[in-house]
Amino acid sequence: AHHVKLFYAGSFAFLKSPEHKLMTHFCLFPARTHVSCDIKGDVAVVRFNTPNSKVNTLSKQLSSEFTDIMNEIWANEAVKSAVLISSKPGSFIAGADLDMIEACKTSQEVSQLSQEGQKMLEKIEQSPKPIVAAISGSCLGGGLELAIACHYRIATKEKKTVLATPEVLLGLLPGAGGTQRLPKMVGLPAAFDVMLTGRNIRADRAKKMGLVDQLVDPLGPGVKSPEARTIEYLEEVAINFARGLANKTVSAKRSKGLMQKLTDYAMAVPFVRQQVYKTVENKVQKQTKGLYPAPLKIIETVKAGLDQGRDAGYLAESQNFGQLAVTKESKALLGLYRGQVYCKKNKFGTPQREVKTLAVLGAGLMGAGIAQVSVDKGLKTILKDTAQQGLDRGQQQVFKGLNSKVKKKSLTSFERDSILSNLTGQLDYKGFEKADMVIEAVFEDINIKHRVLKEVEAVIPAHCVFASNTSALPISQIAAVSKRPEKVIGMHYFSPVDRMQLLEIITTDKTSQDTAASAVAVGLKQGKVVIVVKVRERTQVCWGAAGGTGGVQSGEEEAEGRPPGPRQLPARRGQRGGMSLWRIILPGLALPTFCAGFTCSSILRSPYRLFPCSCTEEDIQMRLVTRFVNEAAMCLQEGILSSPVEGDIGAVFGLGFPPCLGGPFRYVDSYGAKQLVDKLRKYEAVYGSQFTPCQLLLDYANNPSKKFHQ
Ligand SMILES: *[C@@H]1O[C@H](CO)[C@@H](O)[C@H](O)[C@H]1NC(C)=O
Ligand SMILES: *[C@@H]1O[C@H](CO)[C@@H](O)[C@H](O)[C@H]1NC(C)=O
Ligand SMILES: *[C@@H]1O[C@H](CO)[C@@H](O)[C@H](O)[C@H]1NC(C)=O
DSSP, X not given: OOOOOOSOOSXXXXXXXXXXXXXXXXXXXXXXXXEEEEEETTEEEEEEOOTTSSSOOBOHHHHHHHHHHHHHHHHOTTOOEEEEEESSTTEEEOOBOHHHHHTOOSHHHHHHHHHHHHHHHHHHHHOSSOEEEEEOSEXXXXXXXXXXXXXXXXXXXXXXXXXXXXXXXXXOOOTTTHHHHHHHHHOHHHHXXXXXXXXXXXXXXXXXXXXXXXXXXXXXXSSSOHHHHHHHHHHHHHHHHHHHHHTTSSOOOOOOOHHHHHHHHHHTSHHHHHHHHHHHHHHHHHHHTTOOHHHHHHHHHHHHHHHHOHHHHHHHHHHHHHHHHTSHHHHHHHHHHHHHHHTTSOTTOOOSSOOOEEEEEOOSHHHHHHHHHHHHTTOEEEEEOSSHHHHHHHHHHHHHHHHHHHHTTSSOHHHHHHHHTTEEEESSXXXXXXXXXXXXXXXXXXXXXXXXXHXXXXXXXXXXXXXXXXXXXXXXXXXXXXXXXXXXXXEEEOSSTTTOOEEEEEEOSSOOHHHHHHHHHHHHXXXXXEEEEEOBTTTBSHHHHHHOSSHHHHSOOOOTTOOSSOOOOOOOGGGGSOSSHHHHHTTTOOHHHXXXXXXXXXXXXXXHHHSOOOSOXXXXXXXXXXXXXXXXXXXXXXXXXXXHHHHHHHHHHHHOOOGGGTSHHHHHHHHOHHHHHHHHHHHHXXXXXXXXXXXXXXXXXXXXXXXXXX
């Protein structure tokens, strides 16, 4: 069940749907389901629209329909130019169909796919009729490669318009000519930056870099929605420009800035180029510790094209793409990506009542962080503390958090202020009668938690959910004094809340399905990747307590109920996990770092204290990993984790388990359960029962065909 089909390629249900009958605007020939085309005067407008999906995907079906349409356009003398645009508001093309790549059995098959893509995009580039890409929404991976093969790119200056080559995050490289075109287009250093980080580039930045040629401002509301008007306007501008290109009244040639000219000039010198390769290689080596093959292959591929010419470049690209696609690193990263998508869905269904007003108790680092991500996503939020000083600090933190977005230009100061107007800071329980959910992040002391729960239950409405961000105390112990234990749940955030992606939700035996649904819905609204685990009395929760953000005492400062005494500086160990996938890959969350993180862990502390080690680093790592994996398997065995995929996501995003291994369960699959059990037995003989393999691992070891992930 944990296998998600991410991208829909060709849905038969769609063919039976009424919309299908309505699709009468195909320009030339047969009924097409993924790409359509209108002729506007002498300009062909080609529209992408993957059926039953929010995003367009470069699937086999879409590619073949697109190829057919382009052939018709090239053959049609009445058509002088073309515009490529999407019918979906949020997505130009969001990338290649991952199923298509995963379905390949050999690296040759994948290389073949890459070559087909390269050929198609070359025809676009060589097209005698000018082709303009009109971009609104996500333009990623293969979508960006298509756009940069066109003769001109116009993008809307909207937030949702982002360009990127995220292949590296999946252990791959841009395989349809992207590694060859990007350096020519934006210069070598910028191209490396784009391809090696996979980061999102907003439209205005893309324009500055030379990745797009023209920007279109979004329109306000009119008869139609701003969104629809903006797309129509984009299309109009693109059609005009395409026509102008065809009749040669305008030119697609862009004037490069002085810096870019100088850079290009320098990069033309082989010696300078070699220096750039060397610098970038060193940086990658240092950050990935050699654990991620994709970045090095990207450098190698770019190098092949620039040093040995076009054919060598294309060949290297398709071959390296094929080789990467079958590596275990790529499979692990792809698994994590799919896992993330899986954890962005609410498995408990739609809650009966939508949470609109949220109250957060405790304006410490955690509480203020929770308030920030909530108010930022349109929830009315009350932030309550017991001390004015603590409250002021917390509100200041929320302001700073939002203001940093203003500084980064992802928010206007007007938007910041209107978001902040939904935040109320207070010292009492005023307005709690309207709260749909209360999240407490008060000091980790069972007596304080009990007192707070009782106080809150006296003022909240019957439907209101009570959530606790506890990591040290079992949530069922907190729920024990509740009048309505079915409404009590754990919501375990990671610090810093606005940057860590993971939210771990903990249910007790009494928590109702609807309460769980509400908590997940709120987490998703806050933009979190959500895993749901059952309470575990021994260590409370799988990942939270195991990873330990430093324990309660040394951990977060929480204003509410904080015993008097000097404030400690918060331990910010939480920084080591989460964030964007790339951020956890690159800053070297390789095995050694991962293990270093572990030395503070409660479950792992004792064996290494007791047995001073005279063994190799590899051996230490292996003991840590096997122990960790065994612990994870035990969580699954005991039903604390409901699926391997959630275990993998929790370990990687919450604890900094190395993404290249894909998580503990994927690691068992790739290392082999039998081999792992053998190792555990060996350690067990020396160090004792902490290494006794759990029954579930033994079962998998006895049956080689059993895998956690198919
Ligand atoms: C060329 O195309 C532009 C843009 O549509 C148009 O304004 C102009 O009149 C055309 N010129 C000729 C000579 O056809
Ligand atoms: C403020 O809260 C209301 C009610 O939940 C919501 O509809 C609105 O969008 C929020 N405002 C902002 C700027 O997020
Ligand atoms: C909230 O959860 C975090 C993450 O584990 C933990 O470090 C912190 O102590 C908790 N804070 C409170 C006040 O419950």
